[in-house]
Amino acid sequence: MSASSNDWERCVEFHGHACPGLAIGVRACEAAMAHLGLTFAKDEEVVCVTENDACGVDAVQVLTGCSMGKGNLIHKGLGKMAFSFFCRTNKKGVRLVFKKPFAGEGMDRAAMQRHILTAPIEELFEIKEPSYAPPERARLFAGIVCEQCGESCAEHAARLQGGKKVCLDCFADYGRGW
Numbered sequence: 001m002s003a004s005s006n007d008w009e010r011c012v013e014f015h016g017h018a019c020p021g022l023a024i025g026v027r028a029c030e031a032a033m034a035h036l037g038l039t040f041a042k043d044e045e046v047v048c049v050t051e052n053d054a055c056g057v058d059a060v061q062v063l064t065g066c067s068m069g070k071g072n073l074i075h076k077g078l079g080k081m082a083f084s085f086f087c088r089t090n091k092k093g094v095r096l097v098f099k100k101p102f103a104g105e106g107m108d109r110a111a112m113q114r115h116i117l118t119a120p121i122e123e124l125f126e127i128k129e130p131s132y133a134p135p136e137r138a139r140l141f142a143g144i145v146c147e148q149c150g151e152s153c154a155e156h157a158a159r160l161q162g163g164k165k166v167c168l169d170c171f172a173d174y175g176r177g178w
């Protein structure tokens with residue numbers, strides 16, 4: 001099985017160019033959707049936790065309907081070419097980790113892209129169980145008006161500073177690494 005050309009074209013159109021990274025995302029979505037029995041998410045029934053912010057994430061948004069705006073695309077900045085998908089309806093989850101080294105190593109970009117689009121899924125990804133439960137559904141928060149700059153921010157992003165409610169722009173972080 002390989003990525004349908006229609007899926008690929010829609011992703012290239014959204015992403016702006018064709019590249020091997022986008023191809024990885026397309027194949028990860030294809031694998032996740034088959035594994036979990038998913039269709040395009042109209043709401044938050046599907047969640048993707050992406051461990052990178054590279055080209056492939058654009059395929060996730062086009063093909064699975066997990067997007068920043070719906071709150072069901074979560075970036076966990078681990079710098080790994082890995083994606084976890086969760087279905088809230090059937091409670092299933094899958095984590096896809098792109099295998100390294102892989103057979104496309106050393107190919108030029110066009111050949112590598114072709115290889116990723118056509119290789120068997122098991123050759124491209126380790127298919128694992130996510131080690132954590134899906135993140136909670138997106139919440140709505142009350143707005144807090146910052147007492148320093150006057151801009152409104154969501155309650156979870158407000159801080160107290162000198163007894164005043166402030167936004168993160170106005171907050172001087174006192175991080176001590178904990």
Ligand SMILES: [Zn+2]
Binds near residue numbers: 017018
């Ligand atoms: Zn790209």
Ligand SMILES: [Zn+2]
Binds near residue numbers: 146147148149167168
């Ligand atoms: Zn402020």
